[in-house]
Amino acid sequence: MSLWSLSVGASASVSSVTGGTGNAAAQRLIDIGFRKGQTVSCLLQPGFGAPRVFALGNATYSLDKETADLVILTDDRPS
Amino acid sequence: MKNVLLVGAPNSGKSALFNRLTGLQHKVANYPGITIDVGSGALRSDTRAQVWDFPGTYSLNAISGEEEVAIDALRSALADERPAVVAMVLDATRLEKGLTYCLQVAREAARSKKPFLVLLNMMDILEHNELALDLDGLRASLGVPVLPVSARTGNGVEAAEAALLNASAAQSPWADTPDALIEGSAQQIADRFVPQGELLVRRQAKIDSWLLGTASGGVAFVVIMTLFFQAIFTWSAPLMDGVEAFILGLGAWLVPLVPEGIFADFFEDAVFGGLGAFLVFVPQIFVLTLIIGALEDSGYLARAALICHRPLSYFGLSGKSFVPLLSGVACAIPAIYAARTMSSRQERLMTYVAIPLMPCSARLPVYALLITVLIPDTTAFGGLLGWQGLVMSGIYFFGIVSALLVASVASRLGESESRKQAFILELPAYRTPNILPIIHASVNRAGHFIQKAGSIIFTVTVVVWFLGYFPNGGEDLSASWLAVLGTWIQPVFEPLGLDWRYGVAILASFLAREVFVGTLGTIFGIENADDDPAPLAERITESGLTAASGAALVVFFTIALQCVSTVALLARESKSTGFAMRLLLSYLVLAWIAAFAVHGLVSLF
Numbered sequence: 001m002s003l004w005s006l007s008v009g010a011s012a013s014v015s016s017v018t019g020g021t022g023n024a025a026a027q028r029l030i031d032i033g034f035r036k037g038q039t040v041s042c043l044l045q046p047g048f049g050a051p052r053v054f055a056l057g058n059a060t061y062s063l064d065k066e067t068a069d070l071v072i073l074t075d076d077r078p079s
Numbered sequence: 080m081k082n083v084l085l086v087g088a089p090n091s092g093k094s095a096l097f098n099r100l101t102g103l104q105h106k107v108a109n110y111p112g113i114t115i116d117v118g119s120g121a122l123r124s125d126t127r128a129q130v131w132d133f134p135g136t137y138s139l140n141a142i143s144g145e146e147e148v149a150i151d152a153l154r155s156a157l158a159d160e161r162p163a164v165v166a167m168v169l170d171a172t173r174l175e176k177g178l179t180y181c182l183q184v185a186r187e188a189a190r191s192k193k194p195f196l197v198l199l200n201m202m203d204i205l206e207h208n209e210l211a212l213d214l215d216g217l218r219a220s221l222g223v224p225v226l227p228v229s230a231r232t233g234n235g236v237e238a239a240e241a242a243l244l245n246a247s248a249a250q251s252p253w254a255d256t257p258d259a260l261i262e263g264s265a266q267q268i269a270d271r272f273v274p275q276g277e278l279l280v281r282r283q284a285k286i287d288s289w290l291l292g293t294a295s296g297g298v299a300f301v302v303i304m305t306l307f308f309q310a311i312f313t314w315s316a317p318l319m320d321g322v323e324a325f326i327l328g329l330g331a332w333l334v335p336l337v338p339e340g341i342f343a344d345f346f347e348d349a350v351f352g353g354l355g356a357f358l359v360f361v362p363q364i365f366v367l368t369l370i371i372g373a374l375e376d377s378g379y380l381a382r383a384a385l386i387c388h389r390p391l392s393y394f395g396l397s398g399k400s401f402v403p404l405l406s407g408v409a410c411a412i413p414a415i416y417a418a419r420t421m422s423s424r425q426e427r428l429m430t431y432v433a434i435p436l437m438p439c440s441a442r443l444p445v446y447a448l449l450i451t452v453l454i455p456d457t458t459a460f461g462g463l464l465g466w467q468g469l470v471m472s473g474i475y476f477f478g479i480v481s482a483l484l485v486a487s488v489a490s491r492l493g494e495s496e497s498r499k500q501a502f503i504l505e506l507p508a509y510r511t512p513n514i515l516p517i518i519h520a521s522v523n524r525a526g527h528f529i530q531k532a533g534s535i536i537f538t539v540t541v542v543v544w545f546l547g548y549f550p551n552g553g554e555d556l557s558a559s560w561l562a563v564l565g566t567w568i569q570p571v572f573e574p575l576g577l578d579w580r581y582g583v584a585i586l587a588s589f590l591a592r593e594v595f596v597g598t599l600g601t602i603f604g605i606e607n608a609d610d611d612p613a614p615l616a617e618r619i620t621e622s623g624l625t626a627a628s629g630a631a632l633v634v635f636f637t638i639a640l641q642c643v644s645t646v647a648l649l650a651r652e653s654k655s656t657g658f659a660m661r662l663l664l665s666y667l668v669l670a671w672i673a674a675f676a677v678h679g680l681v682s683l684f
């Protein structure tokens with residue numbers, strides 16, 4: 001499943017970032033730490049399809065659906 | 080001479096540290112991507128050393144043209160023969176976000192034999208929250224000097240200065256590390272040393288659940304924006320009254336001191352009539368910059384960008400257009416610069432298209448003048464709201480809506496980029512705004528405005544006064560050179576019901592919009608030279624400007640791109656003079672057509 005489908009308060013570990021090497025968004029995600037084995041959690045899902053808020057360690061990022069869908073998670077474990 | 084290169088991830092406090100080290104006042108704000116140009120200054124404690132403040136980047140892999148420029152600048156500074164020390168600024172509270180870049184740069188520095196050290200910033204926040212960080216362990220793992228500092232309190236800055244001056248290239252563990260290992264090592268170091276406890280994230284998330292909640296977030300956004308616009312008008316009102324009273328008083332005191340004749344006429348009409356009419360609006364620019372600065376430094380503007388992302392994307396813009404557009408309410412120049420943080424060229428061009436339509440503060444004097452002339456100073460809704468204020472809000476709303484509509488049309492006409500640009504925005508922690516630097520920046524902005532606009536307005540009013548005063552010594556304005564010039568452009572503005580005096584003022588206002596007020600002030604000043612000095616609005620009312628023509632003027636000013644600096648900067652930033660020229664022409668034509676339509680419509684009643 002993708003990062004976008006992570007429910008609020010849940011965390012999971014990153015399995016991969018898709019999109020290939022030519023994809024600037026995927027490259028940026030990897031650079032800021034969305035890497036295999038990393039734990040990410042979803043902090044907030046504002047309504048109306050707005051970008052969601054994710055925490056990666058102590059840093060927080062907001063990603064829109066297209067971008068969050070590039071991040072594939074391994075499994076869903078309740079935090 | 081020695082160069083100190085301050086590099087690191089966005090929002091890690093490079094500019095704040097730079098200001099500490101040099102005593103300069105670079106812009107600091109709590110929004111990623113504030114610094115857009117490499118800037119420099121002498122180190123305060125040793126002026127032989129030059130400190131360089133770089134734009135923030137997350138890695139050496141650029142994803143936009145602007146990042147590439149910053150990274151190229153770093154690479155060439157590293158390749159330079161002269162001695163330099165690389166200082167990687169890391170945000171101790173968000174260590175993980177800067178580590179990959181840290182190791183990448185450490186490797187580059189080692190390869191070019193430049194000393195490298197880490198300035199671990201924001202230590203005050205860790206201390207305040209009693210969060211521990213194993214400094215010695217971090218030093219050992221990174222294999223480079225690590226100096227804890229706080230740009231906010233100044234702690235550790237002196238020690239850092241000494242370390243920067245004495246740094247020498249040492250054996251680096253990263254010189255030959257391949258990319259794949261760099262990522263892994265960054266990960267391991269982050270896992271081991273990042274302060275645990277999620278205390279900071281949890282506190283931020285609690286505020287976010289309010290400010291970004293589905294219902295509460297929308298309400299909060301509307302309330303904050305309403306307060307924002309209210310403040311621009313109500314808070315600056317007493318300041319503006321003060322400036323006006325001061326200028327009137329100064330005029331009343333100084334003008335009689337000048338012997339009668341051409342000099343007294345010039346002094347009264349051009350200096351007090353022209354320049355004074357515009358200086359009144361400087362406080363508003365100050366208040367506006369102050370509030371945007373405070374909002375930015377609190378961390379809220381990044382949230383506002385998130386909230387606006389979806390709605391703005393319907394108009395071919397992005398959430399990242401929000402800050403440029405909001406800055407456009409102050410002035411198009413900082414707005415155009417602010418758009419540099421947008422990585423997609425297409426979205427950036429669309430933001431450029433929208434910015435000139437945002438109701439900038441240079442239009443304010445024009446609107447305020449016309450509203451005073453056209454709208455009676457009475458209240459509506461049982462005295463709760465003034466009609467003049469309501470009309471002003473209406474004009475602002477009209478400007479913003481037309482900006483969005485034009486962007487939307489333009490993005491559908493323009494070459495469509497196949498894939499939509501990704502939205503990745505770091506949400507900074509909430510902070511109490513650091514108010515002193517913000518006040519400082521606002522004073523600077525107002526001063527800059529007086530300097531820049533003041534010199535243009537002064538020149539224009541002098542020229543206008545000269546053309547209007549001669550050849551007959553101010554006896555008959557309608558026989559002056561200015562009137563001759565006016566009759567040439569008469570045909571353009573006649574259909575809007577405007578006579579040559581307005582034509583001249585509009586023509587002059589293509590240098591800068593606020594020139595309109597000064598020019599009219601000078602023209603009416605010469606014309607009514609024998610009357611008591613009356614405010615410009617009174618004189619315009621007496622001259623019988625019709626409601627239809629007044630409305631046409633307002634509409635013309637909301638749309639036309641009357642600002643030389645904006646056109647020049649658009650050409651430079653978009654790297655296309657054609658683009659800027661097309662905008663200038665299209666907005667001119669559009670403004671005239673809309674003004675003509677409104678003139679016809681209002682004339683019906």
Ligand SMILES: Nc1nc2c(ncn2[C@@H]2O[C@H](COP(=O)(O)OP(=O)(O)OP(=O)(O)O)[C@@H](O)[C@H]2O)c(=O)[nH]1
Nearest residue numbers: 089090091092093094095108112113114135230231
């Ligand atoms: N509490 C605290 N806040 C700091 C410290 N250093 C910087 N800040 C704040 O962090 C925010 C970002 O600071 P900047 O200096 O603009 O960051 P930057 O690295 O230059 O950011 P970019 O130019 O966007 O790359 C501002 O709100 C600063 O007031 C610090 O040591 N302690």
Ligand SMILES: [Mg+2]
Nearest residue numbers: 093094113114
């Ligand atoms: Mg900066």
